[in-house]
Amino acid sequence: MKLQSSNIKFLRDAAIQEFVLECSSMHSIMKVVNQVAGFDVNVLITGESGTGKELLAKIIHLLSPRAVNPFVPVNCGVLSGLMFEDKLFGHEKGAFTGATRRKKGCFEMAHQGTLFLDEISELPVENQVDFLRVLEDFRFRRIGGEKKIQVSIRLISATNKNLKSLIKADSFREDLFYRIQVVPIHLPPLRKRREAIPKMVDQFLNQMAAKYKKPKPSVTPELINIFLRYDWPGNVRELKNLIERVFIVNDKDVISPRSLPSDFLWHFQEPPQMMDLAQVRKTAETKAILEALNRTECDKEKTARILNISPRTLRYKLLKFNIKTNRH
Amino acid sequence: MKLQSSNIKFLRDAAIQEFVLECSSMHSIMKVVNQVAGFDVNVLITGESGTGKELLAKIIHLLSPRAVNPFVPVNCGVLSGLMFEDKLFGHEKGAFTGATRRKKGCFEMAHQGTLFLDEISELPVENQVDFLRVLEDFRFRRIGGEKKIQVSIRLISATNKNLKSLIKADSFREDLFYRIQVVPIHLPPLRKRREAIPKMVDQFLNQMAAKYKKPKPSVTPELINIFLRYDWPGNVRELKNLIERVFIVNDKDVISPRSLPSDFLWHFQEPPQMMDLAQVRKTAETKAILEALNRTECDKEKTARILNISPRTLRYKLLKFNIKTNRH
DNA sequence: CACGTTTTGGCAATATTTTGCCAAAACGGT
DNA sequence: ACCGTTTTGGCAAAATATTGCCAAAACGTG
Secondary structure: OOOOHHHHHHHHHHHHHHHHOOOHHHHHHHHHHHHHHOOOOOEEEEEOOOOOHHHHHHHHHHHOHHHHOOEEEEEOOOOOHHHHHHHHHEEOOOOOOOOOOOEEOHHHHOOOEEEEEEOHHHOOHHHHHHHHHHHHHOEEOOEOOOOOEEOOEEEEEEEOOOHHHHHHOOOOOHHHHHHHOOEEEEEOOHHHOHHHHHHHHHHHHHHHHHHHOOOOOEEOHHHHHHHHHOOOOOHHHHHHHHHHHHHHHOOOOEEOHHHOOHHHHHHHOOOOOOOOHHHHHHHHHHHHHHHHHHHOOOOHHHHHHHHOOOHHHHHHHHHHOOOOOOOO | OOOOHHHHHHHHHHHHHHHHOOOHHHHHHHHHHHHHHOOOOOEEEEEOOOOOHHHHHHHHHHHOHHHHOOEEEEEOOOOOHHHHHHHHHEEOOOOOOOOOOOEEOHHHHOOOEEEEEEOHHHOOHHHHHHHHHHHHHOEEOOEOOOOOEEOOEEEEEEEOOOHHHHHHOOOOOHHHHHHHOOEEEEEOOHHHOHHHHHHHHHHHHHHHHHHHOOOOOEEOHHHHHHHHHOOOOOHHHHHHHHHHHHHHHOOOOEEOHHHOOHHHHHHHOOOOOOOOHHHHHHHHHHHHHHHHHHHOOOOHHHHHHHHOOOHHHHHHHHHHOOOOOOOO
C-alpha cells in the first residue's frame, strides 16, 4: 500500500510537530534524524517506555525516500519461536496445520519501506541467529517455501533496555546488536524536558478537540504547575493519555487540578509546596523592614540603621517591595 | 594673666584633637575656624547643649593672636539686670551697698583677649540695649564710675536656641543679633556624627587614665555598639561624663555593657534588636533550603526545582551558607 | 514669597548573585 | 580496571543589588 505524497507531507509535519515542541534536546535529535533519513542505515532508538520511540521511527521513515512505501511495526515482545518467524517471514499454504493459504510476513510487507522492531530486546535468543542471517542480505524463504525472496528494507529497532547489559548476560547477541545499531538515537524521559509540557498539553488538547468534536478548554496555571512537578514515569504517552481521560469527562471550559482523576492526584497526596526562594527572601525582608519602621515610628534613618543598610538602600527596597510609609 | 607660648601650643593641640577626631563634618568646621581665628570678627556658635561650643570658642581663641591673653567665659543665663552689668562692667568702690572695693568686670578682664558669652539667648532684654551700645566701640564705665574705659575684645557668643525665633518673639534684639554674628558656626549633635564615638571613647579613657592615675581599660564591641545606638541628647558632654563615671567605679581591665550605670541602661529597656537585613535573608534562605532538602531526601535537582533556582545556584548557596548534604 | 533644611529619586560605579557551560572528579555497575 | 553516567566546581558573562553623590523636590518657618 503506497501513500500519496500530500498525505506523506501532512503526516510528516504533524509527527514532527508533536515530536519537537520547542525542546532543545529534541532539536539536536532532529538534526541526527535529518541526516539519517536520507541513507539506508539501520537505526537503534533507545529510551524509556512512552518517550515516543515509534513516533520517531515514523518520522525517520516519512523523511526518507521510502516514505511512500509501508512502515511496518512489529512488537518483538509478544512473539516467540515459530510464531515470530511466521510473523516476519510468512508462510506458504499448507506449510503447517492452519496454513490454509499463503501469507506474507512483515519482511515482505515492508519491502522498499521501513521495518520497525519495537522492544527488540525481547527477541528470543533462539530466533536471533536466523534473524541475523536475514539481516545480512535480506533474503529469506517463507515457512514451507522453497523460493528465496529478496527484499529491500530500512530497519529501525527500538528498546527501553540496556542492550549491552543483555549482551553481557548472554540474552542478546552482540553481532546482532552491531547489525541493528548503525546509528543510535537516545530519547530523554519527559522529566528531563519539562519545558515542553505546556506546549504538549496545548497540542494534545487540540488533538482531542478535533478528535472528539468538542470545544477545547483552557488550562489553569496551577494545573500546569502540577504537571511540571510530576516525574512522568510513563513519559509522553502517560501525559497524552491523562489529557485524553480528562478531556473526555470534562464539561467545563477550563481544566484545573480539580479536574484531574484521583489516581493521578494520588501522587500529590502531600502537594509539594513551591518554595520560591526569591519569594522567601522578599517576604522575610518585607517583614523585617515593616517591623523596623514600626519600631522607629517611620524614621527612615533609624530604620536603615537597625537593618544595617544604607538609607539609600532602604529607599530602594521600599520602592521595590512597594512599602508605603508616613512621612516622618 | 598671660599664657606662655608653649602652654598655648599644648592646650591648643589637645583641644583640637578632642574636637576633630576623624570626623569629616568637624574637618570642614575647622577650616572655617582657621580662617576666622586670624581676624577680630565676632563669631556666633550654635548647637545643642553639650556639643562643645565652649571648647570650640577656646580653640578659636588659642589659634588667634590673642591666644596669650585671657579667654573670659560668661554664662548669660544666670545673671540679670544689675548683676549682669556688674559682671560685665565691674564697679567702683562704694558704687552700691556691698561695693567695698573696686572690681573689674569681664570686659576689662578680657581686654586684648576673648570674651565668650555662653547662652547668649538668655541675656535679658533690658540689658541688651546697653550691651549693644558697648559692642559698638567697646567703651564703657564701671558702675558708679565716671571715667570711660576702652578695651579690645574678640567676642564669641554661643547659644543652643534659634535666635531668629527669639527675634520674632521680641525676646532678642535683631540689631544685637547681627552685631554678635558676623560668622556663624553650627555644631552638629553627636548622633549626627556617630562615627567619631569609638575614637572619643578611646580618648576620654586616655584622659581619665591620666587624670586619675589608673590603668586604661579596654572596651568591648558590644559597648561601642550600644553607644552607637544611643541618641545622646546630652551630646559629647554626656558621653564624656558617662565615661568618667564608668571609669571611676570600674575595677576590671575591660568595660562591657554590664559596666554601664543602670540609669543609662534604662534607655535600653527594650534593647533595640539589630535586625541585620543580610542576616535576615541568610536565615530565611537557609531555612527554606534545609526544608526543601529534607522533603526531597537530599535530591539536589528536585530541591532546586522546588526553590525555583538553578541547580548551579543551589550548589553555590549550599557552599555559601555552609550547608552539608548527604550525597544523593 | 523667600530661604534654609530635609527628603527624594536619578544616575552611575561597584559589589554581589545567578547561572550556563564544561572539564574533571566521583560514582556505580560489570 | 574500564566505562558510561552523574555530580561537582571553576570560570566568566549577564543579571541584579547596593549605595554614594547630588540636584531637584518637598517641607517648615518666618
